[in-house]
Amino acid sequence: MSHIELTLWVGALIGLLFGAVGQASGFCLLRGIANTAQGDSRKLRAFMLAMAIALLGTQWLAALDYFSLSDSLYIIPSFSWLSLPLGGLLFGYGMALANGCGARALVLLGSGNLRSLVVVMCLGIGAYIALSGVLAPGRIYLEQTTSMTLASRDIAGLVTLPAWAVATPIGLLIAAWAFSNANFRASPRDWISGLIIGALVPAGWYATGVLGFDDFEPMRLASLTFVAPIGASLQYLMLSTGTRLSFGVAVVGGIIIGAFAMALVRRDFHWQGFQGPGQMARSMTGAFMMGVGGVLALGCSIGQGLTGMSTLALPSIIALLCIMLGAYLGVKGPLSLANLTSSQQ
Template sequence: MFELEIFETVNLLALLLGTTFGMVAQKQQFCFSGSIKDYMLTKSTKRASSVVMAMIVAIIASTFISSYFDIDLTDTNFFKEDINYFVIIFGGILFGTGMMLADGCGNRQLIKFAQGDSNSLITIIFIAIFAYATTKGLLYDVFSPITNNETLIHLSSYIQNVQMNIYVVLAVLFALLLYLIKKIKRIFSLWDGVVIGILISLAWLITGVIGEESMERIIPLEGITFVYPTAKSLELFMFYQVNELSFPISIVIGVLLGTFIMSFINKKYSFGCTAAQNINRTKYNMIGGALMGTGGVLSIGCTVGQGLTGLSTLAFASALAIISIMGSGIITAIILNKKNKLPMCFIFEWQDNPNDYQI
């Protein structure tokens, strides 16, 4: 009855993908920055384990899909020419600092807002404004002498941004996962990481296979990321004449929708954090959002954009970016914790059986 153009089908599938992502992330409170905070405050490794599991599944599933459907993941933005590793590291440091100040990365802020934390809307708006300013606005000229610095680009060229060896990467991640879970049976509780890892790989299938057939619009090969798409979503909301609904924007809308739906089922997290009474949340949300918007563009992605989507392509630049983000996040968390400004709203602990096998 209803015949959809291919780009409309892609947008619809992106909406479903984002909705599923939002529902799973809300149910389990999947979060990169939260994994740092959990370990810092309670030594819990549950959410960190889910993050690592998502990385593993995303890499395996994306490699299978790209091989089976002959998708060249090196055509993505993570392998762009004239890579500047110094800017990627700098952007990662900015983003990692920002996500801890704002108590959540770009994706996490969408989740928190849709489940009832109105403070996160401030962060989302500042992410969007500063991401757009860094891409096309005032901040583009400010950072241009660094991003387009021939010396830095030349120095970066000594290390080619090639696809890393999948066996080496998986070996490192599996070792990290075993260190984090401590007990073998805990691995079966990391279903959220498995689902999110699969969703990351399905994005390549949608844009790289279905989207390739589009004659009405050019659909680039792209995955799930949140910083610049948040900026484009705000642009679509304000100036719909100069923008159009796309795969990344549909993902953002889907995450908000999925989280909102799940918040009625899983009501435990459906309100703002009340554990930060001694923190000027508005100030921290504004500064954190600004740093994430700028840093996310400079590092070519956020925690999900580089840590999952980029890493699923095995790009060396993506590994460098997520290491910079997490390293900066850890240092910032340590500083905030010393000042008693690292809020803990919920405890995420393992639910163990007494007879679980110890590694």
């Protein structure tokens, strides 16, 4: 087995675990934000616990020289002060319209939710329209004209300390906050999901950075993210002849299979569709916004919220905050679906 084949199999296994755990636990940032607004913070704490585990695992593997995070797409010398936060807001609000992010849509698709099939397709199309389609020239122009150079590419550089020395107390504090809630501690489904999904991020870095390393044919250092990989998965389904399967596509396929298997085990698989054209239009619009916004923000709620944050990259912090703000506006703020619907009546 070549190093590429090994990495792809590991990617599929990571996807299987993500899909199974996500289906059993309902792990989702949007659900965490919505539930917290109603007084139940368990899902949000599960997401934050996953962030802490991803941060600790990633930084300690990097400190042991398994890979260099400077090779990732998150550690960049400059970013667009306009397109990145705008993309985060678009993704977050689109997530609220579509009732879940790309990763959640893949999990629901494996559970028989046909609404998620539409979300996945529209998200992937939107992503590739922004990456290399008709919106690409405008995106590139916007990024170039609003680019700013960073004083440091990550938090550790700002305080001139080793990354592991910064990541360790931050990760432990986040984990402590997550477990500070009695309801969260009494919900093993939530904290176990946070532990497992968080650990899958450094596993992804290890798969591409160590198992996929080769002097002559290295794989790109990457971990969990679901905007470009969903688009790449659709493209691979159509044009697989003569193309190479990527780590991200393997993860996407693994998630659907893992969620499907867990849904069968839990007897939770059942077909679901749209209740009407209005719901379908909202889902399609939200998915397209997530695709375009995810490209502008350089990642999704998982790609920036867990994987990007695990690198301590400054743009990832901005992107995640904007994603969460956009989601809140769609769930509870003045632009929420409930407020918009009531204003139309």
